Amino acid sequence: MSLPQVPFDDRGLAYGDGLFETVLVRYGEPLLWEYHMQRLRRGCQVLDMAEPSRESLDATLEEVQGELAVLKLVVTRGSGGRGYARPAIAQPRLLSHWTPFSTSPQRWREGVRVRVCHLRLGRQPRLAGIKHLNRLENVLARGEWDRVDIDEGLMADQNGQMIEATSMNLFWERNGSFFTSELDTCGVAGTLREALLADNRVSIAPLDVADIGGVDSLWLGNSIQGLWPVAELLDADNVPCRRWPSAQRNRELQTAAHQLLGYPVIATDV
């Protein structure tokens, strides 16, 4: 399977002027496809960019094979001249590529170890929520650790509000209810998060970085991996600062998430 290419003057390459989606596909059937299409549409509106036709987007699914795969879509504004001004007639470019995927059942069951990142996300309301191609903050944050036993890094914004992990949304539990961060100044509004919000499984609430160790349980999720409980939290210097034991974990949100993705319901350890 040869990789698609873009030319030097593609604005996705030049300025990150475009969007992407990563979609879980099971036996050719995409999960949360309408949520992905909705976010892509919203991104095109925010960037004032023509949308690829629904037919061309649907057609990217036809090539995907195997039991479980990740389909990545990239939509750029297309080719343009030198300078930031948008080309008068821009022809958006839709690229797609898929790779086989395997789940991490042990992470679903036993949970993950995560750290708080030094990097604080800049606040830019005009770009918040959409999955655009300007992702250097995520790259820098992910570059803060290389220990293979650390699975993700949590990012706060410049005001110390918890936003997300480098490639997953953040969920937490207090008194039996589940919450997720407001994403109106930065962060990516994941499709799994959107679906859980639409189903009233979670509510939006603030969470200060100083209070993160005080929640009853902490979870990371996206539309590819499902929902991981956080077993251990490290601070930015990789010093352990909180453990959430696996026994009696409330798996209500994980169950709802996994039903949306066709993933198994994980039994609570007793």
Place this chain on the structure above:
Amino acid sequence: MSLPQVPFDDRGLAYGDGLFETVLVRYGEPLLWEYHMQRLRRGCQVLDMAEPSRESLDATLEEVQGELAVLKLVVTRGSGGRGYARPAIAQPRLLSHWTPFSTSPQRWREGVRVRVCHLRLGRQPRLAGIKHLNRLENVLARGEWDRVDIDEGLMADQNGQMIEATSMNLFWERNGSFFTSELDTCGVAGTLREALLADNRVSIAPLDVADIGGVDSLWLGNSIQGLWPVAELLDADNVPCRRWPSAQRNRELQTAAHQLLGYPVIATDV
């Protein structure tokens, strides 16, 4: 002249994980080349990316033809797998392409009309100053107007401090001295600005967006265009709010800038 291409898995395309430079070249000789090389080196350090060899960078000049040209260099981290983690062995990709360039003598002489942009730059100290490929803020700001008689847009940060124009640095005069903005939380540190700072032609000072109409003269500059005086300032709703008449304009900084770029000294109108 065919355009270079990058594959789908190039991290410059995927995440804007890379840097660029635009260099003025006259009869094959680059202007401010060492400043461009220095900024590229600093960018590679900030992104923790291997630098292309100096030989490969110098070699991009060989293809450039004509009296005046703009050489654009793009350096990406190279190809990588899915996800934000940097590839264990990344092979940076250096791409270059040049186009003929013509100066705007009327803008040098009579000045330009600029507006203040609605968009406020997000503050991200970790990425400030370098010329990385995450430029959606510039694209959105430039998209705020399409009147051809508006030449540039000025951007403040989220705190209301003036930072830069969409593709030029900002300079202003008070009591015969010239100033430029601090760029430690956002903005691109232009090579012309660096050279003028190194030559003590300008000093760094703050400028609140509310005070911009109160400066003695306002200038925009970069290493391609030289220095433009601002003749008229419009607010974000395109309402004129200040004119700086051309007569008796202090052209000291413009003269210094143009000497660095081999551009003509512009006579003061009397």
